[in-house]
Amino acid sequence: MDKKERIKILSRWDNKKVLVSGKYTSIKDCLEKNSGAYLRGEDLRGADLGGAYLSDAYLRGAYLGDADLGGAHLSGADLRGAHLSGADLSGADLGAASLRGADLSGADLRGAYLGGADLSGAYLGGADLRGADLRGANLGRAYLRGADLSGAYLSGAYLSGAYLGGADLRGADLSGAEHYYGSHDFAIEIIRRQKVKIFIQKEWAVIGQIVIHRFCWDTILKKYKKEGISIAKKLAKAGFDEYLKRIKEREG
Numbered sequence: 001m002d003k004k005e006r007i008k009i010l011s012r013w014d015n016k017k018v019l020v021s022g023k024y025t026s027i028k029d030c031l032e033k034n035s036g037a038y039l040r041g042e043d044l045r046g047a048d049l050g051g052a053y054l055s056d057a058y059l060r061g062a063y064l065g066d067a068d069l070g071g072a073h074l075s076g077a078d079l080r081g082a083h084l085s086g087a088d089l090s091g092a093d094l095g096a097a098s099l100r101g102a103d104l105s106g107a108d109l110r111g112a113y114l115g116g117a118d119l120s121g122a123y124l125g126g127a128d129l130r131g132a133d134l135r136g137a138n139l140g141r142a143y144l145r146g147a148d149l150s151g152a153y154l155s156g157a158y159l160s161g162a163y164l165g166g167a168d169l170r171g172a173d174l175s176g177a178e179h180y181y182g183s184h185d186f187a188i189e190i191i192r193r194q195k196v197k198i199f200i201q202k203e204w205a206v207i208g209q210i211v212i213h214r215f216c217w218d219t220i221l222k223k224y225k226k227e228g229i230s231i232a233k234k235l236a237k238a239g240f241d242e243y244l245k246r247i248k249e250r251e252g
Contacts, residue, residue: 012063
């Protein structure tokens with residue numbers, strides 16, 4: 001039987017404020033036994049929580065930078081505003097978890113399950129999301145610059161306002177993604193997946209403007225209306241019809 005020792009969890013904002021205190025075998029044991037407690041803003045940086053059972057736990061504002069949460073069970077957990085920069089969340093279950101506004105920069109989320117999770121406004125710059133399951137996740141206004149999403153599942157994900165500059169989307173399942181209209185990088189990726197012969201030379205010239213100058217669709221339509229509509233129609237045939245729908249709405 002593991003020996004128990006006195007463990008204290010302090011507030012990240014006030015190191016004199018004790019949120020939990022008692023005898024436990026480990027930090028993981030402590031959190032699992034207090035997963036239903038109000039532990040807002042706890043300081044857990046670098047903690048070993050690999051495989052921990054923390055479903056529906058209240059961890060809002062927690063400091064979990066560089067923590068080991070690999071394979072942890074965090075479905076339904078409240079991690080709004082949590083600091084998870086550099087944390088290992090590989091293979092973790094974060095289904096339906098609330099990560100709104102959380103800092104996940106540089107986090108390892110390889111193979112993590114994030115189906116239905118709320119990542120709106122989350123900072124995911126440089127995060128490793130290879131093979132992660134983000135089906136139905138809310139990524140509205142999320143910052144994903146330089147994130148590796150290769151092989152990730154984004155079917156049904158909500159992408160309104162998401163910034164994907166420099167993100168690696170190679171091999172990602174983008175079918176059924178929603179509200180991607182405003183993302184240049186999403187458009188570039190789905191265009192890249194089409195056969196070269198699908199677009200004629202004039203259309204490729206316009207696509208170059210999107211890639212190099214990052215023209216928005218409104219600008220494209222003002223300058224190159226015929227080619228812009230043609231490109232949108234071809235993307236609609238490939239299963240991505242938001243561009244064409246928005247053009248029709250704009251045209252009235």
